[in-house]
Amino acid sequence: MSDKAILINRLSAADSGFDAKLDALLSWEGVSNDEVQARVTAILDDVKRRGDQAVVEATNRFDRMDVADMDALRLTPERLAAAFDGLPVEQREALECAAERVRRYHERQKPTGWQYQEPDGTVLGQKVTPLDRAGIYVPGGKAAYPSSVLMNAIPAHVAGVSEIIMVVPTPDGVLNELVLAAAHLAGVSQVFTIGGAQAVAALAFGTQSVPRVDKIVGPGNIYVATAKRAVFGQVGIDMIAGPSEILVISDGQTDPEWLAMDLFSQAEHDEDAQAILLSWDAEHLESVGEAIERLLPTLEREAIVRASLSRRGALIYCESEQQALEIANRVAPEHLELSVAEPERLVEQVRHAGAIFMGRHTAEALGDYCAGPNHVLPTSGTARFSSPLGVYDFQKRSSIIHCSPEGASTLGKTASVLARGESLTAHARSAEYRIRD
Structure with missing residues (x-):
């Protein structure tokens, strides 16, 4: 096996056995094992029974903290404002720009109620009402993402949610000032520096200090995902998020280095992330492969990207543009880049994708931070039946019959x-x- 084959998988849709190889590449089991399930169940039960004290003990144990009560895990609005004011000007302005663009996009999503009257005078309709309280889970530690704060909290704020409770773990007590600044900018009501299953339990059941919410949104690790699955029904949840994904369709005319970096942008999230490129130009695929090999050593997260590409990444040769679209719809990717000359022509044939990035200049990374649409997207093929997080996720509809x-x-x-x-x-x-x- 050549070095290139080890670096990233090479597949051809024309080969026998392609379907099975693609299925194996796409396979990802997000369901936790019995040990994780048992741990999460024990934490949920403990928090439900003992409230604050159980949350404090779990936080001290898992996040290597040493606090006596929940007051030490609560951040005041003044602390959030101080974080925002203390940012370097360049960061503060970038955060403000992103927040404004996200807000402006989501304002257009706001649904309105409607009614109509039948000839006999009967009135039928629909009433749209925001949730009273939403819970936002924001990853902490190594994966500290202020962009996630904006993407989760701003749609809730636009929807009219009156209280937004944010939880964010702070392993070893380390606070991320950008995350706190984003919470201030996005209109978060309260912040608790807790994470894991204990944070999900606190939001779902409520404790002496943490208000019970109506819905929990935001990504987390396997313990968070397992806990969200377990409390669904007690509260609403957005989705069970899997690893990040990108699928690129290229007509062979985009700069190979651009495409290599686009693939890296998702592969650097974690070893289970997936980056796939489809093209009907074999020489172009080789050029992208060479760019990957050349640029990989320049990355700060080289080891993570290398593991991701070798496990779940692929350069796939297709026999035609149409076959590439068929494969893309089969994959139903979280992020789909149409890196082609006429993306408007292809987009009409895309049935399943969380977000569609059209044209050579539209890097997926722009959507992660500041384009405007939400970056909380369906993963692991769930774009077949799911949509991006939006204002509608923080509202409910009541039927009207008079x-x-x-x-x-x-x-x-x-x-x-x-x-x-x-x-x-x-x-x-x-x-x-x-x-x-």
Whole structure:
């Protein structure tokens, strides 16, 4: 096996066995094992039973802290404002620019209620109401992402959520000033420096200090994902996030170094991240492979990128543009780059993708930080049935039914027949009382 084959997988859609090879490459098991499940269950039960004290003990144990109570794990609005004011001007301005663009995009997502009146006077409609309280989980430690604060909190704020509670782990007590500044800018109500399953439990059940929320959003490690899955039903959740993904379709005319770096941009997240390039130009694929080999040693996260590419990355030769699109729809990637001359022509054929980046100049990284659309996206093929996080995730819809006397009489006759057909006579009689002779 050559060095290039070790660095990143090479596949051809024309080869026998391609489907099985692609399935193996895409396979990712996000379900925790029995040991993780048992640990998470124990933490959830403990927090539900003992509240603050259980959260403090778990935080001291897992984040190597030494605090006596929740007051030491709560950050005041003044502390968040101080973090924002203390940023270097360049960082503060970049954060403000990103926040404004994210806010402006999500303002356009705000749905409105609607009603219509039928000829008999009956009114039907829908009422849109924001959640009362949302919980935002923000990764901490090595993976400290102020951009995640903006992407999770701003849509909640735009939706009209009155209280946004943020949790962020701070291993060894290390605070990330950019994360705190982003919380200030995004209108977060309260911040607790807790993480892991204990933070999810605190948000889901409420404790003496942490308010119970209606929905928990935001990515985390396997313990966080397992906890979110476990409390679903007690509260709403956004999704069970898997590793980061990028799939690029190139027509062979984009600079190979640009594409190599685009693949690196997702591969550097972690060893399980996935970066795939599709093209019907074999020489172009070779050029990208050479660029990958040349540029990889220049990366700060070289080891992580190398592991990601060798495990789950691929350069895939397709026989045609159409076949590339078919493969892309099969993968249903989190991020899809259409690095081609006419992306508008191809985009109409894309059925499954979390976010679509159109044209050679639209690097996926722009969407991660400041383009405007949300970077919280469906992973692991769930773009087949899921959408990016948005304002609608922080609102709920209620149906409105206001029958006129005539409408109640007309509908009552239909309801009576159907209810008696289901042997639900109280239903039938309730409707029949409203029927006019």
